[in-house]
Amino acid sequence: MIHTMRWFGPNDPVSLMDIRQAGCTGVVSALHQIPVGDVWSVEAIQERIQIIEQHNHNFTPLEWLVVESLPVHEDIKKGLPTKDFYIENYKTSLRNLASCGIKTVCYNFMPVLDWSRTNISYEMPDGSKALRFVWEDFALFDLFILKRPNAPLDYTPEVQASAKTKWENMSKEAIAELTNTVLLGLPGSEEAFDLNTFQGLLDQYAHIGDSELRNNLYYFIQQIAPLAQELGILLCIHPDDPPKSLLGLPRVVSTEDDLAQLMDACDVTANGITFCTGSLGVRADNDLPKMVKRFGNRIHFIHLRTTKREENPLNFHEAAHLNGDVDMYEVVKAFVEEEQHRKQTGHSNPSLPMRPDHGHQMLDDLHKRTYPGYSAIGRLKGLAELRGLELGIVRSMS
Incomplete structure (x- = not known):
């Protein structure tokens, strides 16, 4: 796997040098300063690339490998008449990203809230x-x-x-x-x-239920995935977090069946998945290793983290990367097998970008301002554990 970390831009308390020293070669980033629905210009994309690569001539090179996220406007999720305007803007952003050499784009289709914790x-x-x-x-x-x-x-x-x-x-x-x-x-x-x-x-979702939101998602992907395929861009949807209905809002990317329906809705490689073991792993009925094997060729980006269901199974917390409900050994083994299969079949993208998702705030970071879940040391610990696990699996299979 290609080891990456998420970086929120110049205001992120975690620096690019921190990410480099963690052992990453890839950066996962987005242009958060651009309002949702507006076009990402070539100039803005190139500016971010230049910031990420500015010290590459003196230190281990970093590359902006994954966009997370190119957000989907709420009018698209609600299926409003203005949806096609925002879809055209989305297509323009994809063209501009492709022209700058960025070919993996993560997005989600969660209404209103992006993720929820208490x-x-x-x-x-x-x-x-x-x-x-x-x-x-x-x-x-x-x-x-x-x-x-x-x-x-x-x-x-x-x-x-x-x-x-x-x-x-x-x-x-x-x-x-x-x-x-x-x-x-x-x-x-x-x-x-x-x-x-x-x-x-x-209230704007009062008349949008499960079937309506699914249809709006399928319409969106059917409009953009064929263009992404032409551009060589891999789109990858992030699962719902947590994977259940909240506040009366439907959630339609929570289970294996949800993902299967979405893949069938537009059956091209560009229509893919961000496989987040934390989000999917909250549900005991999601068999994650099985899902990796089923959707392997449509998984374009990996988030590795785990949650721990508590005495009340509706409650959960973010566990240490190897200590939660996710069988991380079997999941990483399934990804290693997928990458080996890709290499054997001449796949154009044999190595999957992976980032250690979330991390405990710990050690010196307890005294610093950090984005929730995205402190440096907790993610560094998680990445070190995951890299060791991956290496052990690879060596045992050689």
Whole structure:
């Protein structure tokens, strides 16, 4: 695998030199400063390439290998009449990326929220801090802070009663912290959605259910994947995080069957998958090694992390990379076998870009400002473990 790390741009507390010293040769980045739906110009893309490569003549070269993410405008997800305008902009961005030599593009199709957690500083037994999702706390936010209409339909009476008791005993500071965490928005951002306008965003999906969102996703991919195929670009969708319906919003990229339907909707290589073991691994019914073997030729980008389901299986936290519910040995072995198969069959992209996704905030990073899940040392630890695991598997198979 090609070892990479995500870099959020010049304002990222983790530097490119940090990424280089971690042993990476690839950078995963995006132009977060460009509003969603606007075209990524050649000039803006080249500027980012130049920043990433500026020290390549003196140090180990770095390359912008993967775009994560080229975001999909909400009008496309909602299937509004304006969707085709934004799809054309998306196509122009793909053409510009291809002209600059960037050929792997990650995206997601999650409505409104990109990912959801209820705690971004959950203390682990060793004193490090992790991301956590607690169903009762999410219900508390939904029922008593947001007060979403029809929210009680999504929670059992037991969960509602427990959430209410907890709500009645929470301090204003704890309420504010939970609110800001749930509404955190996009990775790499420290700006949350505004509670006063958030319900309005949800209301726009009032008449969009599972089938409607699937159809909107399939329409989108059917419009852009053929062009991506011509350009030599590999599109790879990121699974839902967490992989279940939240806030009454449908989620349609959560299971093996979801991925199979999407691959069939536009059966070209360019229509592919970002295989995130953390997101998919939250669900016990997802057999990850089996999925790698089934979708191997359509997986273009890998996120390796694991979560740990708690006593209440609806709750989970980000575990150390080798210690959660994901059988990382079998997953990495399946990817090694896929890469070997690609080499044997003359595949044009035999090596898959992989990044250690998320990491515990630990050691010196506990005293620094970091993006949730993206501190340097936790990811460095995860990458070191994964590299060792990969090397051991490769050597055992030679």
